[in-house]
Amino acid sequence: MASIMQAPARKLSPAAFAVAGLALFFLLLPGTLLAAEPQAAIEAAWWVWVLLLFVFSFILGIFAVLAGVGGGVLFVPIVSSFFPFHLDYVRGAGLMVALSGAISAGSPLMRKGLADLKLGLPMALVGSVSSIVGAMVGLALPAQTVQLLLGIVIVFIATIMFLSGKSGYPEVKVPDALSKALHISGIYYEESIKKDVSWQVHRTPLSLIFFLMIGFIGGMFGLGAGFANVPVFNLLMGVPLKVSVATSGLVLSINGAAAAWVYMFKGAMLPLIAVPSIAGMMLGSKIGAKLLTRVNTGSVRIIVVSMLAVAGIRSLLKGFGI
Amino acid sequence: MKQDPSSKSHVQKEQLAYAGVLDKLSHFAILFLAGSYATYIFNLLPPKVSIADIAANWHLRAPVMQAKLNAPLGWSFMSNAESFWRGDALSYLAIIIICMIPVVCLLVSAPAFFREKRPVFGVIALVQVLILLVAATGILVR
Numbered sequence: 012m013a014s015i016m017q018a019p020a021r022k023l024s025p026a027a028f029a030v031a032g033l034a035l036f037f038l039l040l041p042g043t044l045l046a047a048e049p050q051a052a053i054e055a056a057w058w059v060w061v062l063l064l065f066v067f068s069f070i071l072g073i074f075a076v077l078a079g080v081g082g083g084v085l086f087v088p089i090v091s092s093f094f095p096f097h098l099d100y101v102r103g104a105g106l107m108v109a110l111s112g113a114i115s116a117g118s119p120l121m122r123k124g125l126a127d128l129k130l131g132l133p134m135a136l137v138g139s140v141s142s143i144v145g146a147m148v149g150l151a152l153p154a155q156t157v158q159l160l161l162g163i164v165i166v167f168i169a170t171i172m173f174l175s176g177k178s179g180y181p182e183v184k185v186p187d188a189l190s191k192a193l194h195i196s197g198i199y200y201e202e203s204i205k206k207d208v209s210w211q212v213h214r215t216p217l218s219l220i221f222f223l224m225i226g227f228i229g230g231m232f233g234l235g236a237g238f239a240n241v242p243v244f245n246l247l248m249g250v251p252l253k254v255s256v257a258t259s260g261l262v263l264s265i266n267g268a269a270a271a272w273v274y275m276f277k278g279a280m281l282p283l284i285a286v287p288s289i290a291g292m293m294l295g296s297k298i299g300a301k302l303l304t305r306v307n308t309g310s311v312r313i314i315v316v317s318m319l320a321v322a323g324i325r326s327l328l329k330g331f332g333i
Numbered sequence: 334m335k336q337d338p339s340s341k342s343h344v345q346k347e348q349l350a351y352a353g354v355l356d357k358l359s360h361f362a363i364l365f366l367a368g369s370y371a372t373y374i375f376n377l378l379p380p381k382v383s384i385a386d387i388a389a390n391w392h393l394r395a396p397v398m399q400a401k402l403n404a405p406l407g408w409s410f411m412s413n414a415e416s417f418w419r420g421d422a423l424s425y426l427a428i429i430i431i432c433m434i435p436v437v438c439l440l441v442s443a444p445a446f447f448r449e450k451r452p453v454f455g456v457i458a459l460v461q462v463l464i465l466l467v468a469a470t471g472i473l474v475r
Contacts (some may be wrong), residue, residue, distance in 0.1 A: 057388030099395040121352035272468040276407040278399035282424030
């Protein structure tokens with residue numbers, strides 16, 4: 012494809028700004044008012060928290076799909092800010108949320124040629140090693156330091172999400188030597204234009220370094236790294252957007268599986284917390300996918316970026332002990 | 334194996350092999366996850382560590398809670414039948430099954446890469462399996 016398609020301009024509704032404002036107000040309430048502090052939380056029955064976690068993950072699942080972000084990146088900062096669970100278990104559950112979502116969506120995307128194994132495997136290989144290291148570092152650091160770093164990362168992600176563009180069909184005139192040697196290229200059938208779209212990539216060595224860093228961050232904070240995988244595939248390597256999104260899921264399913272073992276062996280994986288999170292997020296994602304054509308995704312994206320920014324600020328404040 | 338007709342000519346065999354196994358295993362894992370969690374929270378199989386104890390300590394760091402409660406960790410719950418047939422252990426097993434899905438998919442696709450004369454990717458897939466299996470042994474965190 013020769014042309015570069017920018018994402019269409021989105022119509023933003025005033026309601027989105029209102030909801031985002033409301034979200035900001037509630038998210039900035041002191042933790043004690045929301046009974047999110049551990050001391051207050053112990054008062055509530057366990058099943059109330061588990062049920063709330065399921066409902067919350069379900070809603071996050073809907074928003075994640077509508078906003079075009081992975082579930083893990085929303086799950087960890089928000090749940091760690093507003094639920095009584097220690098950040099260790101939230102990160103463990105966050106990895107499982109991202110991994111399960113990618114696994115459940117993976118098969119049809121691979122059959123359609125959207126998720127590409129040859130593109131994803133080299134990136135997953137470097138990313139899985141660094142995600143294991145990231146998980147080990149994250150669980151070794153003091154919780155307050157991790158909370159602070161999480162806040163910084165989340166605010167950074169929110170900023171990137173707000174500013175970054177997308178390219179539907181980037182143009183790659185000359186593939187790099189490594190991608191040529193590995194035959195990393197492909198063709199998929201684009202239903203919207205009823206045509207085959209062929210693609211090739213460039214800047215593969217640089218991208219491998221990026222995936223190394225992304226894997227580390229994903230493992231350290233228990234985030235699904237779709238927020239970073241997709242721009243690297245799409246904007247850096249020149250992979251079509253749909254292929255980037257689908258292959259990102261393949262990469263994070265492998266990276267997440269690698270890092271999850273560190274959490275399991277360190278006792279940071281609690282089925283009581285992880286399972287309702289996975290179930291809620293998966294059900295929510297299915298509903299979100301059905302709503303996708305009927306909802307103004309631009310408005311939803313504003314809400315989600317606002318929530319992410321505020322959750323990041325709360326993480327920062329918690330990290331500073333405020 | 335069902336395949337999208339529009340992409341029949343473009344999708345390589347090793348990818349279809351990966352997708353086929355992923356499809357079956359992901360459905361199985363979701364069902365197992367739901368069933369095992371039901372046995373856990375409805376106390377159909379008694380857990381090794383009670384839910385009340387977990388809930389009373391879930392604000393603590395993982396090593397602190399582990400020292401207090403000795404909850405299932407890594408493969409520890411598989412050491413004997415008594416620790417295996419428990420609600421929390423089976424829920425834990427469901428999580429392990431999800432983490433093992435990429436390993437099985439890669440093991441299935443690796444031979445297909447070699448058959449299709451793409452040995453570099455066959456090797457990458459096998460090295461990836463090795464990394465995941467090393468992580469699964471827990472030797473990296475001991």
